[in-house]
Amino acid sequence: MNQWMNVSNTIKCTLEHFDFRSCYNLALETWNNMYDESLFMDDKSLRPNERKVRNELVNNKQDWQYELSARVLQLAVHDLAQGWRNFFNPQMPNHRQPRFKSKKRSRNTFTTDRAQVINSRLRLDRPHGCTSWYDIRMAEPLRWIGKLKIATIVEEADGYYVALAVEVDDSVAVKSGHVVTGVDANIARFDYRNATGYQSVSTMTAKLLRLYERIIHYQRLLARKRLANPSHFRSHNYRATRYKLQRDYQKVTRIQMDLLHKFTHQLVQANDVIAIEDLDNLHMRMNQRLAKNLHRSLFGRFKEIMQYKCAWTGVKLVMADRFYPSTQRCSQCSFVKTGADRIALDGNRRHHTGHDQYVCYQCGASMRRDQNAVENLIHYAMIN
Numbered sequence: 089m090n091q092w093m094n095v096s097n098t099i100k101c102t103l104e105h106f107d108f109r110s111c112y113n114l115a116l117e118t119w120n121n122m123y124d125e126s127l128f129m130d131d132k133s134l135r136p137n138e139r140k141v142r143n144e145l146v147n148n149k150q151d152w153q154y155e156l157s158a159r160v161l162q163l164a165v166h167d168l169a170q171g172w173r174n175f176f177n178p179q180m181p182n183h184r185q186p187r188f189k190s191k192k193r194s195r196n197t198f199t200t201d202r203a204q205v206i207n208s209r210l211r212l213d214r215p216h217g218c219t220s221w222y223d224i225r226m227a228e229p230l231r232w233i234g235k236l237k238i239a240t241i242v243e244e245a246d247g248y249y250v251a252l253a254v255e256v257d258d259s260v261a262v263k264s265g266h267v268v269t270g271v272d273a274n275i276a277r278f279d280y281r282n283a284t285g286y287q288s289v290s291t292m293t294a295k296l297l298r299l300y301e302r303i304i305h306y307q308r309l310l311a312r313k314r315l316a317n318p319s320h321f322r323s324h325n326y327r328a329t330r331y332k333l334q335r336d337y338q339k340v341t342r343i344q345m346d347l348l349h350k351f352t353h354q355l356v357q358a359n360d361v362i363a364i365e366d367l368d369n370l371h372m373r374m375n376q377r378l379a380k381n382l383h384r385s386l387f388g389r390f391k392e393i394m395q396y397k398c399a400w401t402g403v404k405l406v407m408a409d410r411f412y413p414s415t416q417r418c419s420q421c422s423f424v425k426t427g428a429d430r431i432a433l434d435g436n437r438r439h440h441t442g443h444d445q446y447v448c449y450q451c452g453a454s455m456r457r458d459q460n461a462v463e464n465l466i467h468y469a470m471i472n
């Protein structure tokens with residue numbers, strides 16, 4: 089279980105003892121050097137791995153590293169090794185090669201596995217050379233009882249936050265499998281069916297749309313400033329505008345996550361089996377015109393959250409594969425539209441049907457397009 093809270097008031101002074109970025113960059117440099125050497129000597133036994141890089145760095149510690157927490161270096165090397173493993177994993181084709189973390193681009197963050205919660209304060213591991221050390225006040229007490237595994241501190245637009253991973257007993261009661269629903273992901277909303285009928289949840293509320301407008305506005309301002317003077321980013325004015333932009337991005341993320349968590353929570357509470365579409369969002373995002381709206385429709389994050397929440401609560405998640413014709417199939421007689429009869433995003437030109445209408449040419453059934461899709465997904469969950 090994860091908990092996320094603000095710890096800005098007291099964290100700043102301890103940050104210099106957890107310089108994750110420098111350690112990571114040092115590890116990457118060592119890794120690359122070792123690899124180059126193995127190529128040069130044409131000897132595969134010289135190839136770098138996690139243990140070799142860590143030993144090399146620990147044996148040649150530099151002065152500034154003695155001021156750091158002992159775990160920072162270890163975890164940085166571990167992260168880097170995981171990054172390389174993911175990069176070479178054929179099942180993760182989109183994973184990029186590990187690269188140096190820059191001050192500008194990377195998030196300011198570090199992880200430690202030696203944090204403790206004592207008297208509802210967070211205690212990070214004290215570096216050897218450091219004499220004064222204090223516990224950090226937390227915005228709220230720990231929500232779960234269990235062993236604290238990992239604490240990750242992240243700098244956000246308005247301060248510092250900590251994510252605490254707590255190990256809890258994960259015995260899951262298996263659900264009966266009687267209540268089935270399907271969730272149809274659309275641009276700007278999710279459609280599903282519950283005990284009282286068809287429901288839909290909007291992912292583009294008026295407030296979000298207002299924030300998107302403001303983000304565009306601030307981005308234009310910043311671009312104009314950069315164009316006028318390339319070294320403008322040092323000015324107070326530039327940084328103030330960038331702060332406003334970051335704050336709006338943060339607001340957007342918070343609203344979206346709140347919306348998604350509430351929606352997925354009530355889905356897994358009320359149902360035993362849930363069918364969703366396994367949309368290929370990376371492929372769909374290639375379409376320039378749709379990209380922004382798809383991204384804002386939260387498909388990817390919805391799928392991710394559903395996967396872990398269903399595993400937590402014992403709900404069976406059925407993923408309709410991406411070629412299942414949930415839009416083209418008639419939920420009444422299972423006729424599938426093909427060729428010129430297919431409905432596109434704007435309906436069907438040949439039969440003059442609207443974009444939210446489904447009319448079956450086989451049995452004559454007429455219904456709303458999303459309701460038909462939801463029914464099809466429920467059908468898919470039943471037969472799988």
Ligand SMILES: [Zn+2]
Pocket residue numbers: 418419420421422423448449450451452453
């Ligand atoms: Zn039909």
